[in-house]
Amino acid sequence: MAYGVIPSGFELKRLPEILADIEAANVATFGPGVVQSPASPLGELNGLHADLAASLWEIALSVYQSLDPDQAEGVRLDQIAKLRLLTRGLGESDIDFRQAITNAGRARIDMSDLGQALSALNGVTWVQTYVNETDTTDADGIPRQHVAVAILGGDDDEIAQTIRAYVVPGIGTHGNTTVETTIEGFCRSIKIIRPVEIAVEIEVDVIARPDRNGCPPPSALSIAAGLADALTGASRPRNGQDVTEYLIRQAVESRYPNIEVDDVRASIVPASPGAVPVAISFFQIMAVSADRISIVVA
Known part of the structure; x- marks a missing residue:
């Protein structure tokens, strides 16, 4: 049997197999009468x-x-x-x-690598990458053959340096902020998108039922906190994503199976909540907090 x-892959040679080979070599050298019981010298x-x-x-x-x-x-x-210019996030x-290094489950290897590298920069709290490889400007306004990076937090120069490591010369960058930097x-x-955070107020009417085990549904305050958590941090909706009933329904019902969203109203602060959707432009990103979420339980 082959080892090594x-x-x-790698086939490990284990102790019993090693000992058997040693004993066989002794028999070949000293003859079949050699004494090599465990208690013998x-x-x-x-x-x-x-x-x-x-x-x-x-x-x-x-x-x-x-x-x-x-x-x-x-x-x-x-x-x-480091061989792939990646750094572990905090x-x-x-x-x-490991999934980031091997790109497991990711279709866009280059964009995945860029997003991973940017996320690891000091102070970065959120990042989203976009690429337009077509010959026309896309629906988000990204020109043809351009890359766009929307990012919150971090140092402009470090961000620009990192983008340059992944975006080859000849490919443009798109954004609302221009960073002048020296590279080699x-x-x-380098243009980046610094999304303007737009404060949003949300009202949600829900129908609450006990779960299958008879436990009561979560309180309105708990639902509001859960919704706020789903719409903030690294999981927050991307820049340019509107406030829609589908977005709120998905965030609430996926977290609380015994809660059904009945109606959604929203607005940009300080306006009063009204019918959705509420439009958010590509250079904007919604900002949500639990104190601006009202849950009405039926």
């Missing part, structure tokens, strides 16, 4: 030799695994990520970071 690095030497060899095989396996992003952990995973687990001795203008 083979086409299917030669048997004890065999065991010591096998233990040392097994440890070396385990080290070899660890080295092999440390080169594979699907198996590497901790600092070694961070080192592998508090990001090995599992999540050349002056470059």
Whole structure:
């Protein structure tokens, strides 16, 4: 049987197999009458030799695994990520970071890499990347053959430097903020989207029912807090996403299966809530807080 690095991966040679090979080699050298029972002097030497060899095989396996992003952990995973210009985000687990390195479940590898790198920058709280590879301006106003990065927080120059590492010369950048920076001795203008946060007020009429176990539904305050959580942070709706009934229904009903959204009203502060949708432009992003969410339970 083959051991070590083979086409299917790494085959570990274990202690019983190592000991058997050592005993077979002794028989070939000293003859079939050689005494190598576990209690014999030669048997004890065999065991010591096998233990040392097994440890070396385990080290070899660890080295092999440390080169594979699907198996590497901790600092070694961070080192592998540097080959793809990626940095672990604050508090990001090995599992999540491994998916970012291997692009598991992601169709746009280049945009995924750019988003991951930007998210890891100090002070960045939210980021969304866009690309228009067509020959016409798209529905969001992004010109043809341009990349757009919408981002909250972080330093403009660090953001521009990071974008340049992923966006090759000849591909334009689109945004409402121009960052003048020097990259490899050349002056470059990088455009980014700094979305204007638009305060939104939301009113939701819901129908509440006990769950299947007979437990009462959450309170109006709990529903408001859950909705606010769904619409903020890294999971917040992207820039240019309108306030719609579908958005609110999805956020509430996916979190609370025993809550049904009956009606939604919203507005841009300080206007009073009215019929949805409420339009948010591409250079804007909705800002929601629990104290601006009213839940009416039927």
